[in-house]
Amino acid sequence: xxxREPSETRxxxxxxxxxxxxxxxRFTVVAVAEEAGMTHANVxxxxxxxxxxxxxxxxxWLKATERRLADIADGPDPADDKLExxxxxxxxxxxxLLSEDPHLFAxxxxxxxxxxxxxxxxxxxxxALFERVIDEGIASGAFEPxxxxxxxxxxxxxxxxxxxxxxxELEADVPQASxxxxxxxxxxxxxxxxxxxxx
Amino acid sequence: xxxREPSETRxxxxxxxxxxxxxxxRFTVVAVAEEAGMTHANVxxxxxxxxxxxxxxxxxWLKATERRLADIADGPDPADDKLExxxxxxxxxxxxLLSEDPHLFAxxxxxxxxxxxxxxxxxxxxxALFERVIDEGIASGAFEPxxxxxxxxxxxxxxxxxxxxxxxELEADVPQASxxxxxxxxxxxxxxxxxxxxx
DNA sequence: AAAATTACAAGTTACGAATTTTGTTATTTG
DNA sequence: CAAATAACAAAATTCGTAACTTGTAATTTT
Numbered sequence: 001x002x003x004r005e006p007s008e009t010r011x012x013x014x015x016x017x018x019x020x021x022x023x024x025x026r027f028t029v030v031a032v033a034e035e036a037g038m039t040h041a042n043v044x045x046x047x048x049x050x051x052x053x054x055x056x057x058x059x060x061w062l063k064a065t066e067r068r069l070a071d072i073a074d075g076p077d078p079a080d081d082k083l084e085x086x087x088x089x090x091x092x093x094x095x096x097l098l099s100e101d102p103h104l105f106a107x108x109x110x111x112x113x114x115x116x117x118x119x120x121x122x123x124x125x126x127x128a129l130f131e132r133v134i135d136e137g138i139a140s141g142a143f144e145p146x147x148x149x150x151x152x153x154x155x156x157x158x159x160x161x162x163x164x165x166x167x168x169e170l171e172a173d174v175p176q177a178s179x180x181x182x183x184x185x186x187x188x189x190x191x192x193x194x195x196x197x198x199x
Numbered sequence: 200x201x202x203r204e205p206s207e208t209r210x211x212x213x214x215x216x217x218x219x220x221x222x223x224x225r226f227t228v229v230a231v232a233e234e235a236g237m238t239h240a241n242v243x244x245x246x247x248x249x250x251x252x253x254x255x256x257x258x259x260w261l262k263a264t265e266r267r268l269a270d271i272a273d274g275p276d277p278a279d280d281k282l283e284x285x286x287x288x289x290x291x292x293x294x295x296l297l298s299e300d301p302h303l304f305a306x307x308x309x310x311x312x313x314x315x316x317x318x319x320x321x322x323x324x325x326x327a328l329f330e331r332v333i334d335e336g337i338a339s340g341a342f343e344p345x346x347x348x349x350x351x352x353x354x355x356x357x358x359x360x361x362x363x364x365x366x367x368e369l370e371a372d373v374p375q376a377s378x379x380x381x382x383x384x385x386x387x388x389x390x391x392x393x394x395x396x397x398x
Numbered sequence: 399a400a401a402a403t404t405a406c407a408a409g410t411t412a413c414g415a416a417t418t419t420t421g422t423t424a425t426t427t428g
Numbered sequence: 429c430a431a432a433t434a435a436c437a438a439a440a441t442t443c444g445t446a447a448c449t450t451g452t453a454a455t456t457t458t
Contacts, residue, residue, distance in 0.1 A: 029450065164360075
């Protein structure tokens with residue numbers, strides 16, 4: 001992890017706050033710079049564009065979430081436990097962001113929809129975590145899929161509804177308990193499907 | 200099915216063409232009326248608002264799709280076959296609309312996102328078809344789920360990614376063959392899950 | 399020399415006036 | 429009297445312009 005310069009950190013934290021409070025629409029480089037106590041031109045010494053600054057804010061959240069997921073994947077527990085917790089943690093992280101910080105969620109959602117580099121990379125890294133845990137399960141004998149690649153695609157496709165921002169937005173008003181119940185059914189099924197070689 | 204008056208039919212067909220060619224943004228009651236050879240005020244004799252006219256166009260497509268799904272559900276084949284064809288037909292209908300008529304797809308997508316009555320009702324009817332076929336499978340012994348309601352929710356949630364407009368838009372550029380392969384894995388798994396009582 | 403500022407061109411947004419569209423009602427037509 | 433139109437108010441959209449924001453380059457500060 002590169003050490004950030006103090007000004008860069010300051011800009012980032014002001015930008016985060018600004019995005020959270022005012023949303024993408026009203027997020028301006030001029031306002032961020034002013035609140036960070038500098039002229040807007042100086043912001044461009046650290047971030048090449050407004051879009052890059054917004055992406056950096058989103059990336060901060062993505063990386064923090066990734067770290068929590070990696071902690072699960074790196075844990076000593078059985079692979080099926082870890083896969084379950086991985087899916088739940090990812091689903092909850094996104095869902096909590098939607099309810100607790102809608103503006104940042106919207107920015108993330110856009111980054112995903114428009115396939116920004118940060119979201120493509122995040123997606124690749126999260127997918128790698130899933131692959132690692134599933135491979136670990138195969139190695140330990142907990143999972144016995146007929147086709148490893150299809151098994152991975154299956155897990156990702158089946159859980160999509162509870163993980164992808166675009167799908168989460170659709171159910172913002174459904175009681176969390178009901179969503180949780182459906183997700184846990186889905187996970188339970190996925191684990192059995194992986195362990196019994198259905199996929 | 201109520202017999203429509205000739206003017207109403209004419210308006211609807213001009214409106215369909217207009218929506219398909221120009222999209223929601225440029226779809227105006229005035230232009231539709233003009234092309235249908237009448238003043239815009241007369242359109243309001245048949246449709247209470249611009250929004251209602253757009254919804255009527257979308258509903259035309261939804262109903263046509265529903266009829267094809269109902270034909271499958273009403274067929275004499277085994278329930279597992281019918282469920283597979285139901286899911287495939289629904290996924291393909293939406294996917295084909297996206298590629299062949301993006302403007303109508305966008306209008307449908309909005310109706311779904313904004314929970315218009317037409318889309319809520321369509322959803323309820325399509326869900327009822329799924330329930331019917333699954334119940335039929337339970338009656339015939341082809342499916343033996345532990346919990347019927349959870350089984351239905353599972354099928355709908357797991358296939359969501361390949362059926363819901365918001366999710367389909369995300370994969371517009373993925374080769375159809377690859378999407379089809381993933382969907383058929385998902386369906387195969389779902390059928391086994393239903394038949395073996397995993398859910 | 400690094401960090402910041404000033405100054406400026408290019409692009410975007412905000413805003414009010416003009417126009418168009420929506421939706422209603424009273425009236426005409428066949 | 430059913431179908432359509434004309435006429436109109438209210439709402440939405442477009443258009444042009446002013447203000448602001450973005451991004452760059454030359455200059456100043458520390």
